Amino acid sequence: MVDRVILYRAPxxxxxxxxxxxxxxxxxDVDVAVRDRFLEVHRSDELPERFAEARVTSPYERATGNTMLGTIRYEERALENPDREGGVLYDGVSVQRTLNSVLPASERELETLHVPIIDRAIGTWGGHDGRWHKRVNxxxxxxxxxxxGLYEAPAKPEAYxxxxxxxxxxxxxxxxREVLENQVDGxxxxxxxxRSTDALAGYVLQAYHFIEEGSGFCEREGCRLFNAHYHEDLIEAQLRRPAFCSEHARLYGTDE
Structure with a gap:
């Protein structure tokens, strides 16, 4: 189904x-291209307000959005200067819909998969526990x-x-955070x-696997397609060998 994957840089x-x-x-074995930052390649005047609408305002409230003028101005500045953004959590599904809407019609079908590597923290709402959860993808x-999300979404060791x-x-x-990271073993x-690039490889592959095979995650710990909820599991899945469980090794190989 997927003929081409386009990755977008996070500058x-x-x-x-x-x-x-x-x-x-x-x-x-699919064609993989690299483009500049998604929000540079696919611009829209509506993006600042749409990002403002996707802001998570409380970790325990499903409703999102703060479209006050100051917030929209912040989002405008963040689009122009991405190094100034940070400290904000966005509804990942809402952001996904927004970015889908600015894709050219000729590239919106699933034969071309777009994978923006973004510098924003994203989350999804957990209906089972009534709160937002940060996500890597x-x-x-x-x-x-x-x-x-690579650093913030999985839980760190209890000592942290x-x-x-x-x-x-x-x-x-x-x-x-830097003080804690230096004081806690784990x-x-x-x-x-x-190690960020190596660790994100599996999450990019999950994106392809979801469209191509109909599932994004593997239930076997240690596989690159495993959805890790703890940093120890993330490191085991993304940075240790072997890279894949036996089932997915048949699809994606065993060598690194």
Whole structure:
């Protein structure tokens, strides 16, 4: 079904999208192209307001959106200067619909899969527990892959949160994330981690697998297609060998 995959660069991150393209093309034998930032290639005057509407305003409220003038101005600045955005969570499904709407009609069909690598944190609503959950990716057309989500979505080791609580009780505030990451032993990725490109490869493949095979995730821990909810599991799935379970190795190979 998929003849071509188009990856879009995230200019303010350490992720090497060209390397991701080479990896995916070798795994799938489909044509993989790389374009500049999605929001540069596919522009629309409606984007600032649509992003404002997709803002998550409370972790425990399903409704989203803050379309006050100041918020829309912020989104305008973020579109022009992506290195200035951050600290905002967006409804990933809403953002996905927005980006789908600005795709050219000739490229909207599933034969061409668009995969923007984005510098924004995205989430999905959990109907089972009534709160928003950060995600690394949201599958579909286009498939969103969030660089901040790689660091923020999976849960870190329990010691991380205990140290955070301890520091807060002593000092009365939350320590910088970098301090916690240096003080806590454990397997987790940090912002601008040099392993980011390798770790995101599996999430890009999940986007392709979802369209091509009808499913995005594998239930077997350690497979690149596993949907990890903890950093230890993410590292095991994306950075350890073998890369795939036996079933998916038949589709995508065993060598790295």
């Amino acid at each position: 303010s991150s350490v992720v090497d999208v060209d390397e991701l393209a080479t990896w995916l093309e070798r795994r799938t 949201v599958l579909g057309q286009p498939a969103l892959v969030s660089v901040p 949160y205990k140290e955070k609580q301890r520091h807060s009780l002593i000092s009365g505030d939350t320590p910088p 397997e987790f990725l940090i912002e601008n981690d040099p």
